[in-house]
Amino acid sequence: MEKNGKKSLFSIEITTGSLWKNILLFSLPLMMTQVLEVLFNLSDVAIAGKFADYLALGAVGSTTLLVSLFTGLLIGIGSGVNVVVARGLGLGSHEDVEKTIHTSLLICSGIGIVVCLVCLLLAKPMLLLLNTKEELLPGAVGYLRIYALGMPAMAVYNFGNGVLSAAGDTKRPLLYLSIAGVVNVALNLFFVIQCHMAALGVAIASAIAQWLSALLIMRHLMSQKDACRVHLKKLCIDKAAAKRVLMIGIPSGLQNAIFAVANLFVQIGVNSFDSVMVSGSSAAANADTLIFNMMSAFYTGCATFVSRNWGAGKTDRILKSYRIVLLYSFLVGSICGGLLLLFGDKFLGLFANEADVIAAGMQRLKIMGFSFGVSALMDASIAASRGIGRSIIPTIIVIMGSCVFRVIWVYTVFAYFGTIPSLFLLYIFSWAITGIAEWAYFRHSYKKYILHGQIW
Template sequence: MNNRSSDMCEGPLFSRIILYTIPIILTGVLQLLFNAADLIVVGRCCGSISVGAVGATGALIALMINLFIGISVGAGVTVAHGLGSGRYEDVRKTVHTAIPTAIISGAFLTVIGICLSKTFLLLMDTPDDALPLAASYMRIYFCGTIASMLYNFGSAILRAAGDTKSPLYYLTAAGILNFFLNLFFVIVLKMDVAGVALATTISQIMSAVLIIRTLIKRDDACRLELKKMHIYSRQLKRILQIGLPAGIQSSLFAISNVIIQSSINSFGSVVMSGNAAAQNIEGFVYTSMNSYSQTALNFTGQNYGAQKIDRIRKIMWICLISVFCTGAVLGAAAMLFGDQLLSIYITDSADAVKYGLVRMKYIMIPYFLCGLMDVATGLIRGLGRSVLPMLITVAGVVGIRLGWIYVVFRIPEYHTIQSLYISYAISWAATFIAEIIVFIFIMRKIKTSSNR
């Protein structure tokens, strides 16, 4: 048995949490560099309308794939519980169930994405000048979703076993490939947004192959044997019990973002361009904070499996304090250098940069609230409860944002881009407060049960 899988249940927590989280942060940053490279190359070579076209697809793509990425979370939690409690045969069956589930999920997304991309973009009121480019980008992007799902499911398994470095190494290689393919397809072949979508798809295939290769070469319960792939009903049920609510939560979360994106689209392509560039910059801060949520989930999962309840309380405090500091510092730094950062993406429209700065002002300063919310979600899921954070998020994030759009935003004096952005911070704060109260209640219940 690879001894890395026991690190979460033994030894000092602070140093282990930080060392575990840093590779996840770097991995997330590399994933964002895929999209950043797309936007930068397109912005400098094709113009701000192409930037807006790529940016307009982000919320829609997230809506379509988040359900299945949530299921990969279920696979990771199930593996973590099995490793923590020493049920290694359950871990083996979970691994061999998760990979075919990833393939089926990716194939389904490919069909839906290719067939319905333009229809969905029309429903989002995507401007006519950006629609053909956005539709082309999405169709090519969804050709790579099988690879994307294999990478996400495989990474979830590796992280549950304590290996956060392998996904980092593989995305480094894929990110370098993506960058050079962007330059070749856009500058040499003049493919515009289709070129960056193709580059992203090829790089996703590379990272998926490397992840599967690593699982095949492992010598512990997480080892993948291709001939033994089989969907075991008991393991699939457990994966879905945890992962499906997580996926539904992410999808509903994305629905609110799609509706907000539709409202942003109504202000025109210049606002869309500024918003897309600002969103990409925010992504680097978000993925740094969200990495602590993944850490909280896996550390809580293994320690819950090992029934080390007192360590879970320490995990909570370390992750909450760490994510607050990370979000506050990075958010302030991004806001301070916002003009320079946006100018990397947009070179032909001062107005687009101006609107990007408006978004950053309202999102970056309170962004740490989003990090606190995500960590609280990870803590609850690590305890095997996935329906509760889903319900809280639906009420606290989706409910507040949709209520804001359909009530406050419709008032003439509040029908502004600034009004849309304010809804984010309000929803983060309300959801975090509710989730941390629920987590404390569950912990007290678990403590009481263990003392009987």
């Protein structure tokens, strides 16, 4: 981002310079941010389990699906902000950028407040719907309600992250998240160990950390001297800007939420095995979260670079950005998958002590290790399509190919064979099928853009 006419050390050139270098420099801080976020979330669970009791651990774990649903929605809206602001910056239209930013801040804040109210009012019914165990229900309800108080702040942080990323600045979000994350861990230890607040203490620490990260990012945006500055007096809803942001953000958020629901059916399949396999699979699932978050940094880069260069009229850099991101994300997924094949038992040892649980977890890792890289085609193509303003059709494709397909697989292929491979192979097949369809759609949309100019 620029300030006072000088290029900031925090910003990355998006429409000029080497794409290989700049996409990597843009994505690495994002990757570190994603990894830190995963580690801080794991610290919540670890501290609850280590220093409280199994009921606190179970209460926090019982809310995972709902937290994933709502945070996925907020992250999706933030991605809409990123794409629309990036295109405005590429066009050099400061007026459009200002309208988008001030409209988006109101939209994100409003959605964050609505999500907060839903969790406050419906926490118990939603947890009962998920068959939360009776002894865990009081702690889970309390945790979700307090955690929800940080949802508006999370929405604001994702708004700010979207704006800064669009401007080429991925280092400040990393810095702010690092500060908030350290505070989160410290408060976790204080509330759980010193105050004996168990799950409620973990939730309070998380909410405070969310507000801290939001305040830090807003403080920076309000001090800017360029089009990305936030002026509280300019806050208003511009219908055209709102439509563009929501057309990208809502499908993206729904996709994140629906993935969480689809994986419920996979968990049903896992739960049909004994407790050792269930525990091993749960431990191995931590690898999924870590690797996918690392790969997703490149997808944010893809949407940003594609959108900025689209706005700047540099069509040759659109396809090249997509192909570079596809290669980078494939390599990260494949290399990390390979490392898990070699050292998976050591990784699982971080979460389990029993040899039979580790052996069970390796059954999942041996399949997933070969699968992670395949997902790059799907996610990179979705990001590229969103970068040129196409979000609804890619979302429909991914819902059919990676969500509906998985449910059908569980009740047909897995129901017939009933083995671990027949369950977890659904991932590589669903990613391959969806990836081909998403690639074909992006290719079609890109050609349509070249032939007809503007498709937004």
